[in-house]
């Protein structure tokens with residue numbers, strides 16, 4: 510399979526489903542990843558998935574993606590969205606196009622969530638669609654020429 514996509518979830522997203530459910534909903538990360546894998550199969554793409562609470566581990570995973578020939582990255586950097594120059598540099602360093610995704614509408618929340626170290630470089634941003642955003646992102650990446 511020539512097209513592979515990497516889905517990255519940053520810190521605390523392993524708690525999806527139990528973490529502040531009024532903001533992030535009731536579906537777990539394994540629900541989300543399970544559905545994404547099924548959809549990837551239908552779209553004929555290989556999906557790698559990775560979750561970490563550690564900045565350096567995410568940097569390492571992004572660097573590995575280049576060796577794997579990953580064509581597109583979908584990333585929910587969690588709180589690192591608002592702090593991480595290192596993850597930004599990694600994703601620019603490997604030169605793989607990416608989509609930035611947030612489950613919640615970060616712009617309707619605290620001011621410190623309004624700034625992102627990723628948005629100005631992302632192909633597209635998905636914000637506030639709940640976990641449905643992961644389905645939209647995968648569909649877009651798998652069918653977009655930018656990720657061919």
Ligand SMILES: O=C1C[C@@](O)(C(=O)O)C[C@@H](O)[C@@H]1O
Nearest residue numbers: 521585587588611612613622
């Ligand atoms: O951990 C998260 C999750 C988040 O990225 C989201 O998916 O809505 C929004 C971030 O501000 C927050 O730190």
